């Protein structure tokens with residue numbers, strides 16, 4: 001029985017997603033990638049590969065079961081909606097195609113037809129224009145799985161670091177009010193369980209970043225650390241989770257400190273994503289923890305300004321495909 005492949009969504013077709021999927025297929029052997037297929041956009045994928053100067057035979061398939069068999073000789077693309085390739089020129093039709101591709105890839109994973117889904121980068125504002133009501137793909141996939149949005153946890157992972165933003169797509173001005181003991185506890189538990197189940201860490205070490213400068217400087221610069229974060233950490237420790245903090249965030253990502261934890265639980269989006277992208281931009285993966293399916297994505301966005309120029313690095317897309325395959329192997333044994 002061939003391995004059940006991964007479904008990959010196009011992302012915004014005017015962005016770098018399609019060409020990076022084509023590049024990933026070219027590097028399938030050198031980078032030891034599990035089989036994957038793209039949901040929709042066969043003509044568009046062929047055009048994206050051509051413009052990047054890649055010789056990629058595209059095989060249109062009509063059922064996901066055909067993908068594993070043809071992956072060695074051609075990039076399988078599931079028959080479905082298609083469009084013109086216009087890199088750097090996002091439009092409504094492209095956003096609709098991105099949404100259709102994401103919806104189909106997610107459905108296949110939810111129905112157990114594939115091991116997991118790798119989502120290409122979407123543009124949130126463009127997608128909102130065609131009726132996408134979610135803050136991001138994380139919440140979209142969570143809803144498709146019947147999981148509460150708060151129980152789908154975004155983790156960014158690269159060779160040097162893993163980080164989890166406790167609050168995600170919220171304005172900075174709203175972050176402090178969004179932090180609660182319950183939120184730290186809920187996400188701490190999901191992270192600990194997911195790192196065991198999908199990443200093979202028996203006792204994952206979690207470091208919690210403080211919200212305020214100098215971890216609040218004993219209450220002189222904010223009290224969220226003492227009032228909310230520390231009590232939640234205590235309760236998680238009492239459950240046997242290896243969690244510590246809150247640590248002043250400015251020192252937490254220094255090389256010596258990084259050796260002391262497996263994942264940093266951060267208070268807000270940029271606290272988690274800036275160190276990850278500074279260290280691991282070209283290999284950074286966005287993985288959703290706490291779902292019944294595997295979902296990964298490159299950590300970067302649509303990069304409209306370099307789409308179609310050949311400048312986009314495929315490392316993060318390749319890392320996302322590999323991570324999805326590795327997680328699937330641990331979880332399902334495929």
Ligand SMILES: NC(=O)C1=CN([C@@H]2O[C@H](COP(=O)(O)OP(=O)(O)OC[C@H]3O[C@@H](n4cnc5c(N)ncnc54)[C@H](O)[C@@H]3O)[C@@H](O)[C@H]2O)C=CC1
Pocket residue numbers: 016119120121122123124125137286297298299300301302303304305306311312313314316
């Ligand atoms: N996985 C996803 O679906 C993600 C989607 N986004 C969305 O993407 C859109 C654009 O976001 P931006 O903040 O501009 O981030 P971006 O990641 O698209 O671009 C930031 C910078 O990184 C460069 N860059 C991005 N990917 C690259 C690659 N593979 N190789 C070389 N350089 C690369 C771009 O040229 C730009 O200079 C937004 O709508 C955002 O929400 C952002 C992050 C992840």
Ligand SMILES: NCC(=O)COP(=O)(O)O
Pocket residue numbers: 135136137138139273286297
């Ligand atoms: N900054 C990460 C990001 O925007 C990705 O969000 P999502 O679409 O994976 O939820």
